[in-house]
Amino acid sequence: MIRENTLTAANNWTKPFVSEVAEVLNLLRENGYESAALVKLTGLSEGKLCDWTARYKREPDEISTIPYPCWCFLLGLVGHPNIQNNGQPYPVDARKVMRAFKPDAFLPANKFVKPTAKQLRRIIGEETFTKLSADDLAGIFNWKPGQFQDNLDKGNLPFLNWCLILMFMGFNIQKMILTDLDSELILG
Structure with missing residues (x-):
């Protein structure tokens, strides 16, 4: 429990x-x-x-x-x-997010290709359609703001951080990563 x-x-x-x-x-x-x-x-x-x-x-x-x-x-x-x-995703247009990246950005870690800094700037920053800033995300996930911003600027975002951002925007990381599941896993 x-x-x-x-x-x-x-x-x-x-x-x-x-x-x-x-x-x-x-x-x-x-x-x-x-x-x-x-x-x-x-x-x-x-x-x-x-x-x-x-x-x-x-x-x-x-x-x-x-x-x-x-x-x-x-x-x-x-x-x-x-x-x-509280279990709620941040409201964004998922289609816009998906169009900002190549399909290989939505794969498990062993097949994942890191998004570039240019791609990341399309969804993270004050002037983007998501209105999510690096500081917002760092605060939400308890990341070090300077290190997170540096990873964004260099296009060197760790896979786990990328997945958390996608999950926060409503993407189902379970389906993205656990591709061999017969049905959805649900924690009791």
Whole structure:
């Protein structure tokens, strides 16, 4: 059972127990996504996945070391997106977003091609149709603003950050990343 206070915006967030992170990862495993497959499709390291659930059988109520953005990402994969916004996506025209990028920007980590700085400027910045600024997104996901802006400027946005931005705009990252699912995963 995942506690409600782990399903909130970063400013009210309580870190999950290792058992709660393990529950999410076990749901993915039960649906054919073992650690090696998750590493390949998400770009998360196997070591980090293990660190976030360390000792869950002996100490299930130990606080996990999982960072907020990674927790948001894993929850999005199991059908619980946008905890940072009470489950609601930011209202944008998804077709405009999709037209701003090549199709390979909407693939799992092992096939993903990073959007260029020029492409990212089409949707992130004060003068864009989304009206989302780098500072807005950094605040929402608890990212370091300067580092995030630098990644945007260099077209070097990490896959996880890209997925969180897409999820925030209403894209289903579960369908984007877990392409072999028979049906949608939903965290109970």
